[in-house]
Amino acid sequence: MNGIGAWLVARGIDVPDGPELVEAAVALGIIGLALIAGWAAARWIGPALVSMLGERTGFQGTPILPRIAPILRHLTIALMLAIANRLWPWSGLATLLIGLVWSIAAARGVIQILRGLRVVGGLAWAVGLFVFVAIFTRAVGGLTPVTELLDSLAVQVGSRRISLLDLVTITIAGVTLFAIARLTNKLIAHSISGSRAFDPTQKLLFQKLAGIAVVVIAFFVGIDLLSIDLTSLAIFSGAFGLAVGFGLQKTIGNLIAGIILLMDRSIKPGDVIVVGQSFGWVNKIGVRAVSVITRDGKEHLIPNENLMTQEVENWSFSDRDVRIRIPVTIAYSSDMALAQQLMMQAATDSPRVLKSPAPNVWMTAFAENGAAFEILVWINDPESGVGNVKSDVLNRLWRLFQDHGVEVPLPQRIVTMKPAPLDQPLRASDAALP
Structure with missing residues (x-):
């Protein structure tokens, strides 16, 4: 070993001495403990954390839940090595080993979190690479050389200097704020949906308002973090205002109309409505349009503004009971009283027809x-369809009519031919006929 060391030193290669090797061995032992702790946390704490988050938050069915155990493993390793790096002034090879494993664990943890929040894969890996470089350079001596290098690569755009450091900072801040906003919005929406103090319409309204508030707050926090002077955006804001006034007026109008619909609760998810030729039940009220699902399974997206300006039939606005009229015609030769009894029996036997009313x-x-009759029946589930109720009642009625001899008339025409009087002279037009 001494011969190999002397050979390396003779060629200008620095070889760690005895104390530095001992320190490196201790660092390897700490890294091993951190890896074991990360594995244990993912094995024993991960499933319990997944179960708790699935029950108490809105993460059930989202991609972040399967990543909880890997996230916990990587962050546990990174945290333990960060504490070890802080508690002892490591040097040489030990610093390199701890910094390398620490930065790899932190970067992989960040990538797992961003992918769980549906951040694009390439962007998540770019942020992970930045985290790796930042932590590794900090561990081995500081970020100053890296930041100076990134800041030196710049272009001049007018009076403003834009460097690679500025672009990296903007990207990292944007991705971080997006992830935080998405996570916050998810937690707030789950908290509102689990509250018993609001009805479904109020919950939907507050969820949308909370989502808008989170986006606005994230925008202004990003402006503050990046130290952007809002006065420089005065011209842009004026142009944007004109665009809203002319090009985006329908979009803004639909947004405001959707909020008004949720506030006055005139149309709620689950209501059965008729708008023009669209008949169905309201699936959801979005920012731009209301989703109405018809009995054919088609989903009509009706702009919110149309529901504010057009006539809308809401079959379940104040009461879910809906009356259906079923016309029936029977022959005059039939027993009218018996026919009415059979109509009542067919209506009463239909399973969806209410007994009261x-x-x-x-x-x-x-x-x-x-003789023309109308059977009047009531149902309280119009979202299940109206035509099928009519069909069921008429099928039952047809069988009852067949069993009791009640006739359904066919269209009839009686033509009476009257002979011409014998003393009436023929007209010239009649004489010309063969």
């Missing part, structure tokens, strides 16, 4: 082909 049968007219 009770069904009713009205005679509406003596029509051209027979």
